[in-house]
Amino acid sequence: MGARVRGGGAAAHRYGVVMAGGVGSRFWPHSRRRRPKQFLTVQGRYTLLEDTVRRLAGLIPIERTYVVASAEFRRLIRRHLPRLPVENLIVEPAARGTGPCLGLAARVIERRDPDAIMAVFPADHVIAPRAKFERCLRVAFATAETERSLVTFGIKPTGPDTGFGYIEVGVAQRRTRPRVFWVSRFVEKPDETTARRYLRTGRYLWNSGMFVWRVDVLREALEDHAPDIAQALNSLDGAVGPAVAAAARRKFERLRSVPIDVAVMEKSDRVAVVEGDFDWNDVGSWAAMSTIWPVDEQGNAGRGEVLQIDCRDTIASSEGKLIAMVGVEDLVVVESSDAILVCPKSRAQDVRRIVDTLTKRRNRKYL
Amino acid sequence: MGARVRGGGAAAHRYGVVMAGGVGSRFWPHSRRRRPKQFLTVQGRYTLLEDTVRRLAGLIPIERTYVVASAEFRRLIRRHLPRLPVENLIVEPAARGTGPCLGLAARVIERRDPDAIMAVFPADHVIAPRAKFERCLRVAFATAETERSLVTFGIKPTGPDTGFGYIEVGVAQRRTRPRVFWVSRFVEKPDETTARRYLRTGRYLWNSGMFVWRVDVLREALEDHAPDIAQALNSLDGAVGPAVAAAARRKFERLRSVPIDVAVMEKSDRVAVVEGDFDWNDVGSWAAMSTIWPVDEQGNAGRGEVLQIDCRDTIASSEGKLIAMVGVEDLVVVESSDAILVCPKSRAQDVRRIVDTLTKRRNRKYL
Numbered sequence: 228m229g230a231r232v233r234g235g236g237a238a239a240h241r242y243g244v245v246m247a248g249g250v251g252s253r254f255w256p257h258s259r260r261r262r263p264k265q266f267l268t269v270q271g272r273y274t275l276l277e278d279t280v281r282r283l284a285g286l287i288p289i290e291r292t293y294v295v296a297s298a299e300f301r302r303l304i305r306r307h308l309p310r311l312p313v314e315n316l317i318v319e320p321a322a323r324g325t326g327p328c329l330g331l332a333a334r335v336i337e338r339r340d341p342d343a344i345m346a347v348f349p350a351d352h353v354i355a356p357r358a359k360f361e362r363c364l365r366v367a368f369a370t371a372e373t374e375r376s377l378v379t380f381g382i383k384p385t386g387p388d389t390g391f392g393y394i395e396v397g398v399a400q401r402r403t404r405p406r407v408f409w410v411s412r413f414v415e416k417p418d419e420t421t422a423r424r425y426l427r428t429g430r431y432l433w434n435s436g437m438f439v440w441r442v443d444v445l446r447e448a449l450e451d452h453a454p455d456i457a458q459a460l461n462s463l464d465g466a467v468g469p470a471v472a473a474a475a476r477r478k479f480e481r482l483r484s485v486p487i488d489v490a491v492m493e494k495s496d497r498v499a500v501v502e503g504d505f506d507w508n509d510v511g512s513w514a515a516m517s518t519i520w521p522v523d524e525q526g527n528a529g530r531g532e533v534l535q536i537d538c539r540d541t542i543a544s545s546e547g548k549l550i551a552m553v554g555v556e557d558l559v560v561v562e563s564s565d566a567i568l569v570c571p572k573s574r575a576q577d578v579r580r581i582v583d584t585l586t587k588r589r590n591r592k593y594l
Numbered sequence: 595m596g597a598r599v600r601g602g603g604a605a606a607h608r609y610g611v612v613m614a615g616g617v618g619s620r621f622w623p624h625s626r627r628r629r630p631k632q633f634l635t636v637q638g639r640y641t642l643l644e645d646t647v648r649r650l651a652g653l654i655p656i657e658r659t660y661v662v663a664s665a666e667f668r669r670l671i672r673r674h675l676p677r678l679p680v681e682n683l684i685v686e687p688a689a690r691g692t693g694p695c696l697g698l699a700a701r702v703i704e705r706r707d708p709d710a711i712m713a714v715f716p717a718d719h720v721i722a723p724r725a726k727f728e729r730c731l732r733v734a735f736a737t738a739e740t741e742r743s744l745v746t747f748g749i750k751p752t753g754p755d756t757g758f759g760y761i762e763v764g765v766a767q768r769r770t771r772p773r774v775f776w777v778s779r780f781v782e783k784p785d786e787t788t789a790r791r792y793l794r795t796g797r798y799l800w801n802s803g804m805f806v807w808r809v810d811v812l813r814e815a816l817e818d819h820a821p822d823i824a825q826a827l828n829s830l831d832g833a834v835g836p837a838v839a840a841a842a843r844r845k846f847e848r849l850r851s852v853p854i855d856v857a858v859m860e861k862s863d864r865v866a867v868v869e870g871d872f873d874w875n876d877v878g879s880w881a882a883m884s885t886i887w888p889v890d891e892q893g894n895a896g897r898g899e900v901l902q903i904d905c906r907d908t909i910a911s912s913e914g915k916l917i918a919m920v921g922v923e924d925l926v927v928v929e930s931s932d933a934i935l936v937c938p939k940s941r942a943q944d945v946r947r948i949v950d951t952l953t954k955r956r957n958r959k960y961l
Contacts, residue, residue: 534948534952553944553945562934574920577904580904
């Protein structure tokens with residue numbers, strides 16, 4: 228567990244928590260049951276998980292970075308993050324959503340450092356440039372510390388996207404960039420008309436799923452707004468750590484599955500939002516690659532050996548074979564070591580139907 | 595060269611000539627510079643070349659079957675047709691179109707058997723059922739023998755295809771199936787309006803590029819209508835055979851490149867056409883596979899491990915990897931050992947643009 232920490236500058240109490248438990252199927256054939264998106268390299272040299280940890284390094288050293296995931300990914304995480312201290316890998320006793328998951332992470336960190344402020348990041352987002360991100364993170368840490376508020380990162384919408392929840396901003400706390408607001412309310416994924424209206428008002432941000440809070444503030448918020456989670460965590464308390472005892476695991480398993488937004492953020496009146504002015508992409512499907520990979524004049528993005536003749540707005544990813552395309556538009560073509568995906572960009576979400584079909588047919592080779 | 599043949603029943607004078615010199619690029623990535631279409635397996639166990647020879651077996655034994663091609667395919671042909679007698683492989687001194695090529699083949703066969711009737715088949719067509727084909731071939735042999743005519747096979751058009759030359763039929767010679775007509779005229783590939791008109795009249799057939807004639811009749815026809823070719827073949831005469839001497843090769847090389855249709859068929863007034871009532875496909879591009887391979891209820895054709903979800907009229911050919919497609923229409927996806935082709939069916943002819951581009955980039959690995 229490491230020794231308890233007291234005192235030191237504010238920076239010494241900054242902790243990072245990377246959530247690496249996702250099991251998405253939208254990146255098939257690259258993502259697999261045993262290798263979800265966060266373990267893929269979508270750009271550059273590093274996997275999304277590695278990038279997420281490396282992105283924090285300027286503010287949070289690896290010794291104060293934690294990764295939380297289910298037991299099955301333990302080995303994969305160790306392989307991708309060999310420098311992560313063993314005790315900084317928190318194994319979820321059961322997948323119960325981000326509410327119980329982050330409550331547990333906060334307890335682990337609070338036992339080490341009662342003055343800790345923890346910043347939470349999904350392991351599968353693409354963010355750049357790093358300097359802008361770091362500035363926002365510094366402001367978020369300061370806000371969480373001085374205001375004792377629950378801080379979330381909102382992203383300035385680039386379009387009426389219906390795939391995200393939105394945050395309506397209230398009174399401004401900080402007017403210089405990055406701006407900070409009190410949160411007026413969280414809203415679920417809207418329909419397109421509503422999303423367009425949100426965009427016009429200029430008062431809505433995308434809910435990015437990234438948060439910063441003091442660990443004691445989160446504990447108190449859970450006690451106030453999600454007492455069942457708080458109690459379960461209390462009873463776990465002697466047992467929290469990299470591995471949780473069987474009895475404690477059963478308590479955790481009995482919890483409802485609930486996201487931290489629902490458990491706490493939507494209910495608390497001390498929620499602040501930092502307006503993230505960095506480029507942010509949650510890499511929701513292969514279609515996202517046209518905004519992550521470089522594109523040619525016709526909007527074609529390609530990785531590996533790719534030949535796009537008379538094509539427009541296509542995405543192609545080769546694993547070794549030459550992908551040669553003639554006369555197609557808005558198409559995704561992805562080669563993996565044992566499969567080839569072909570679908571229109573607009574159907575990129577339906578890649579999960581392939582996974583469903585393969586599952587139904589028990590064709591485990593490709594799952 | 596084998597001993598000269600005289601006498602025997604008419605069947606003993608039947609010879610087959612399979613033209614295996616094609617160098618098409620429309621079946622990339624399966625067809626390559628060194629392995630054109632005729633050496634590919636498009637259905638069943640055998641390559642198109644093997645199928646072409648096997649299809650003749652009921653009427654023409656392998657001992658009387660000849661294959662004509664350029665020297666570079668000699669080894670490939672030997673591998674695909676191990677039972678073909680060595681002396682039955684005729685090497686074209688140079689590619690000068692089907693006129694000189696078939697003139698040469700006729701000379702080779704006439705030296706063996708002056709009463710020979712030779713039937714000519716491109717090595718890269720798909721034909722079924724065999725019984726119907728054999729019946730037509732028997733009638734064609736009989737017509738070529740009794741009428742001393744140049745016989746061609748016409749195919750009843752199934753649509754206003756603009757990719758074929760057409761044959762206008764004249765007076766009927768035989769009114770029972772398969773019908774035989776004197777040819778009124780040959781016409782080049784028409785535009786679509788003309789093709790539709792041809793179809794309406796019911797008097798036009800597709801020019802299939804398959805012929806039957808007595809070797810002496812072809813020799814005389816060449817003397818009448820293409821004396822330059824006849825003379826070149828005369829001067830070659832001592833040298834014709836599997837390999838042609840250097841001096842003879844130079845004579846052949848100086849010939850104009852001309853198809854047999856132009857050299858002889860369009861000019862002779864003794865041309866008959868047998869109306870082929872078998873299924874015939876010249877396998878002009880990957881798009882042809884929807885009529886050759888079995889299709890599902892949505893019109894999707896697939897070979898190998900293929901998953902077509904919510905797809906319509908697609909063609910997919912896997913070489914080992916699972917090809918999984920969602921929500922696409924009229925698309926061709928072909929995997930080879932080192933490349934993947936993706937193009938709309940309607941652009942299947944443009945596959946050659948890939949080959950052109952790779953050639954320009956000197957990317958010989960994929961050529």
